Amino acid sequence: MLKLIIADDERMIRESISNIIDWNSLGIELIGSCGDGIEAYNMILDESPDIVLTDIRMPGISGLELVERISQTDMDIQFILLSGFGEFEYAKQAMKYRVHHYLLKPSNEEQIIESIRDVIKEYYHRRAFKDLQNRQKALTFHLHHSVLANIINEGIFMDDSAQPAWDVYSGFMDFCYTSYELCYLHYLEEPLLVSALGLIYEYMSKSAPGIAVYSLYVKNTLILFFESHQVSYEDLDTFMYRLSIEQQPVQLNYHRSTYPNLIQLIEAMTSKIKRYGMIYFMNGLKPVPICNYKNLIEKIEQLTTILMNTDIENRESGYEELENTLHDISNPDFLKQAGSRIIIKLTAGNRYGSSVEATEYLMTLNQQTDPAIIRNMLMEKISKTMADSTETSYSPFIEKVIQYVENNLDNPSLTLKWIAENYLYMNVDYVSARFMKETRQKFSNYLTTQRIQKAKQLLLEGSTEQIQCVAEKVGCGNNPQYFSQIFKKHTGMSPSAYIKQINGGD
Structure with missing residues (x-):
């Protein structure tokens, strides 16, 4: 439950607000009421409430002075200011300290409850956003x-x-x-x-x-x-x-x-x-x-270069030699360091994958402690990466479809029909059939996959944007709920849970 303090120098007002509202039903614990600003300030320091409902004019310290003092600390408290004075100057000063809830006396029960509910909603929104920022910072680190x-x-x-x-x-x-x-x-x-x-x-x-x-x-x-x-x-x-x-x-x-x-x-x-x-x-x-282990590192570097830059036959021999080299390493920490070097080099510049995939994989790899498991995971990942790196040749107009999707992922109205008829000037049924044949997937699945991949990239880069902004950038419009639904359907988790998993559960 969120903790609330009421501060007002008029005893009847304090008691009325305290008793007339069923605070528990709102998820609020009323932890105290104060008769002046000094008492309220000390109680805030001692009790660390989440919400303070305070009169603007009080002896000792006014409500505005109370807000100003708390704004200079690291405490994250939501204020509701209550006053019998309707001058704009009070509201203007309150807004300077990011106080958006300002009630005029006399306020009835419904008005106070409405403000409290707004504050609760804003509190949880800010906390969720702060948690996401912290996870993104940790992920970036x-x-x-x-x-x-x-x-x-x-x-x-x-x-x-x-x-x-x-x-x-x-x-x-x-x-x-x-x-x-x-x-x-x-x-x-x-x-x-x-x-x-x-x-x-x-x-x-x-x-x-x-x-x-x-x-x-x-x-x-x-x-x-x-x-x-x-x-x-x-x-x-x-x-x-x-x-x-x-x-x-x-x-x-x-x-x-x-x-x-x-x-x-x-x-x-x-x-x-x-x-x-x-x-x-x-x-x-x-x-x-x-x-x-200088010699081992030099050898791993050479073999990684072979995997990246030579023909298929040499890649296969390089893969076998790399497997034998890693097999000779028994230290799990060194194995993970070597594997991290290989994966990052293979995915640099999106040549053999993306930084999103590399980060997801490395987070999982770094949790392992058994050298045999680490080696098997590395060789499976390298093998799959090499297989995925084989260049696929598409028809020129299919390449155009793929490029158009990449450049217009933020368009929520993007369809293959529009691309075929207005960009390629071709029959949509023919384009759809060829797209399915060459990419081995339906256009809708390809589009969703690209949007989810772009969303992962935005989250991985440590963006401090809200989920709504990410949703807009990947073509889900002004609908973060829809974005979260398709993200969860595709990945098995919500965007915030994805960040938490990549961050090692922190």
Whole structure:
């Protein structure tokens, strides 16, 4: 139930509102009533209500001042303002703080209940949207973490004269135009790593919420890097200089540098850590080892290139050799790292699939712990990817249909009949029969599949748009309910459940 506080300096009004309405039937728990603004402010801090119904003019702190003070905190509270004054200026000030519910005294039971119901509806809508945003942020972090793990692997295992294939990864995150901070914390002993990292994560979540922090650990050194977000890092530097871990035998040594982009940061960082045999890329507080199996990585890279760029006969021999190579790897973490590299390279640029499919697959792969299961999953995925990559030749007018669908997915009125008659100037029955023969599916099924794939891509990219906006972009018009229905029918889950699953259930 949602928690409600009533604040009004007139006792009769407080008691009338408290007693005249059946709050339980509305899903509301009335947790208190206050006679002035100061009492209401203190109760809000103590009880963290979801809704506050308050008079505008009260002694101590007015209702508007109460709203202003709470707006400066991280509390997400819905306000309903109650006043005997009808001047527009009050409503104008209230709207400045995103208060949209404003009732004039005397208000009857129906008016108050209507406002409460509107607030409840808005509350759950905002909470659902916030949950979706958080899941999308977490999904983006997991995807970026996987991409960075591959790049760091490349930087470690490559010769000094070689460069990672930045263009392969550019579709997943920005490497060129965003500046980053790189921090080193020396002399941190491994048993104290989790404690130190926990304190740093806690500090960053408060001082820089929403900024993803990536971390590595190698030879008693904790390395952190994150997107630049401040003009001054004096507070961060002070925190790091003063960081003290119980049982740490020596003083920690801290250093921070700014890099104009992620490419330069990674190149500088990997040049320093590549000489070590064991490097840990932290996944939260869990250290994930990057084993310096240079020869194996080079061989896997070569075989992946063979799968991508050679004829069918050589692909088959390359596939067999890759299977034998993976069979010799018993470390599950290294197997998953190798598999992630292969899948990302095969799907880069949508050549052998899409980033949506790659992310769905990698999330499932990363949950496995048995090396045999990981190997089987990898080889099945690679085999299917290779089979799907075989180029299919369509008739020129069928290619035009496919291209037209791709360019007009947001059109809710898109039909094969319209395309045939108004774009191709051909008989719709003939086009339909040829489309079915060449693509081996009906046009309606193809159209729905493309719309669902586009929707997945929008959700995967961490878009903060509402479901309604996604629905419009994939041709479901102003009807998010219809979009959710076809999405669930096609995938077996709602859009929000899909995001949750891709996010590992978080």
